[in-house]
Amino acid sequence: MLVYLRLLRESFGFAMSALRNNKLRTLLSLLGVTIGIFSIIAILAAVDSLDKKIKKDLSSLDKNTIYLMRFSFGPSEIPQWKREQFPDVKYDEYEYLKGSMNDVDQMAFQFFVNRESLKYESESVSDVNIVPVSHEFIDIQGLEFDKGRFYNESESNSGAPVIVLGFDIAQSLFGESEAIGKNLRLYGQRFTVIGTLKKQGEGMFGDSNDTSVFIPVNFLRQMYGDNNSAMTPVILVKPDSGIDMDAFKAELAQKLRNFRGMKVDEMDNFFINVLSGFTDLLDGIIGAMRGGGILISVFSFLVGGFGVANIMFVSVKERTNLIGIQKSLGAKNRFILFQFLFEAIILCVIGGTIGLIIVWLLSILLTNVLEFEFVLSFWNILIGSGLSIIVGVISGILPAISASKLDPVEAIRTGM
Numbered sequence: 001m002l003v004y005l006r007l008l009r010e011s012f013g014f015a016m017s018a019l020r021n022n023k024l025r026t027l028l029s030l031l032g033v034t035i036g037i038f039s040i041i042a043i044l045a046a047v048d049s050l051d052k053k054i055k056k057d058l059s060s061l062d063k064n065t066i067y068l069m070r071f072s073f074g075p076s077e078i079p080q081w082k083r084e085q086f087p088d089v090k091y092d093e094y095e096y097l098k099g100s101m102n103d104v105d106q107m108a109f110q111f112f113v114n115r116e117s118l119k120y121e122s123e124s125v126s127d128v129n130i131v132p133v134s135h136e137f138i139d140i141q142g143l144e145f146d147k148g149r150f151y152n153e154s155e156s157n158s159g160a161p162v163i164v165l166g167f168d169i170a171q172s173l174f175g176e177s178e179a180i181g182k183n184l185r186l187y188g189q190r191f192t193v194i195g196t197l198k199k200q201g202e203g204m205f206g207d208s209n210d211t212s213v214f215i216p217v218n219f220l221r222q223m224y225g226d227n228n229s230a231m232t233p234v235i236l237v238k239p240d241s242g243i244d245m246d247a248f249k250a251e252l253a254q255k256l257r258n259f260r261g262m263k264v265d266e267m268d269n270f271f272i273n274v275l276s277g278f279t280d281l282l283d284g285i286i287g288a289m290r291g292g293g294i295l296i297s298v299f300s301f302l303v304g305g306f307g308v309a310n311i312m313f314v315s316v317k318e319r320t321n322l323i324g325i326q327k328s329l330g331a332k333n334r335f336i337l338f339q340f341l342f343e344a345i346i347l348c349v350i351g352g353t354i355g356l357i358i359v360w361l362l363s364i365l366l367t368n369v370l371e372f373e374f375v376l377s378f379w380n381i382l383i384g385s386g387l388s389i390i391v392g393v394i395s396g397i398l399p400a401i402s403a404s405k406l407d408p409v410e411a412i413r414t415g416m
Contacts, residue, residue, distance in 0.1 A: 026347070029311040032304025033351030033391060034358070040301065041359045041376070041384045047290045049375045064245060065140060066237040067273040068097075068252070076271070086269045087260075091217075091226060094134075094235045096259050103240045103248055108136035109217050112232040118213065120173045120184040128169060129212040130186070132220045132231075140238045143209065146170075148180045148195030151216055159218030163191040167199040168210040187223065191215065245274065301387070304351065305395040312344050312399035323403055324412035337404035344396020345389055352388025356381060 067073070070086040094109040101107070110133040117126045131137075135156035143150065143164075151162050163186065170179045170193075179193045200209045220231065239248050249272050256270060316323070323336055356376075363374040 026311060029304075029307035030347060030351035030354070032307040033301075033348050033388065034304070034355040036298075036301030036304040036391070037352040037355030037384050037388060038358050040298075040387065041356060041380050042362065044290065044380050044383065045359060045363060045374065045376050048377060048380065049373060052375060053373070064239050064241075065275040066239070066249070066252070067275070068235040068237060068256070068270060069233070069273065070270060071232075071273075072271040073273040078267070088226075088233050089235050089270065090233070091221060093256060093259055097235065097237075097252070097255055100255055101237075101252060103243045104237060105240050106136045106139045106236075106238045108134045108140055108236040110134070110137065110234050110236060111217055111220055112234065113220070114230055116186060118169065118173065118184055118186055120182065123173050125169055125172045127211075129166075131212050131214045132217040133214060133236075134217050137214070137236070140236050143214075144198040144200075146196045146198045147178075148193070150195055150214070156216045157218060159216050159220075159222045161189055161191045161219060162194045162216065164195040164197065164214040165193055166197050166208070166210045166212045168208075169213055170196040186213070186215070187220075189219075189223075249274070301391065304348075305391045308344055308347055308351075308391065309395040309399060311347070312340060312396050313402075315343070316340060316399050316403045319403075320406065321412055323406050324408045324410070327406070327408035328412065333404040336406075337400045340400035340403050341393065341396045344400070345392030348388045348392035348395070349385070352384055352391075356384045359384075 068089055070083070070088055072078075072083070076083065091109055094107065098104070098107045110131070113130050113132060115127050116130050117124055118128050119125075135151055135153050138150040146167065148164070150164055151160065154160075155162055163184070165173070165179060173179070173184065174182065179196050182193050183190050184193065185191070197209055224231065226233070237252065239245070252272060253268060253270075257266075257268065260269070262269070326336065360376050363376045366374040
């Protein structure tokens, strides 16, 4: 054991000597390993950070939450021309389903609408995400309030001109002053602020409750009716926990088909989008991004490995005389093999460490500059370290074997 510890120490010394004596050559060789480790770990860290962000943003929603609408979240076998003929879901369908469906925890009606501007006295905010939705939304998607409350059932049903503000909207319009009870203008109408939300941070698609406002969906229905092309309706359904989702979706589809008077041989003219299916789609995309990024990074990794193998062959040639002397003094083949193998591993670990440090510094910079937490996990550090060792072994094994098989007499004569 002590022999191998001494061997490791000597190999480290030879590696440091190679760095000092052949700075440019060694630097160019290590650069490939550094870039390879940096590329792979940076991609893994970026994808893991994105995955963590998505899961955090969706954590407030039950994965069984259903979006019932005329559009599909993912790819569909139904031709586009056919999908374009599907009718929008209606408010009376929402009321019917809410009263007739079993195993429903909450059901809400929402419009997807264009962004608008808000104005309070001389202050105004543009590009605001408007969320017209019924009062049940608060029980489907958890909203954390800084002050005030969400609108109640009576305000929702009557379409009262009340509004709940996201954190950034409240700060832009009112600053540090009290927002509750103030009146602002939206859609040319006056709304009373009844609640402000806590800061959430940027969402996975760049959206956020911080830049959103919530109003009763019936307010817009009274203004524009149910057939406005600028408004896309959706019915949100949160089933009871622990139910059979396939049976629930089948019941939901049959209820809506019956309400619409559809024939048995007619295909569904709506989509039941389950949030878990959407997250599975996102997981597939993230997995593909991770795999593609790693595949591309492997090529730069191979270049780094070839560079280290090259420097090790040169190192063997330069130290042929020394190898012959060591063998003539009784050094065994495995001693010579491990000496060069350890040297290759140490060189790759140095390059990999530099790559990891660069990723770590970059993650700190991006986290501070962007509203996005860039995480370099322990597992990614472990992967980077392991890959450095693997590349060291692969790139160093052939030079080490060639060194260990040198004839001591020939080695000494060659080196003279």
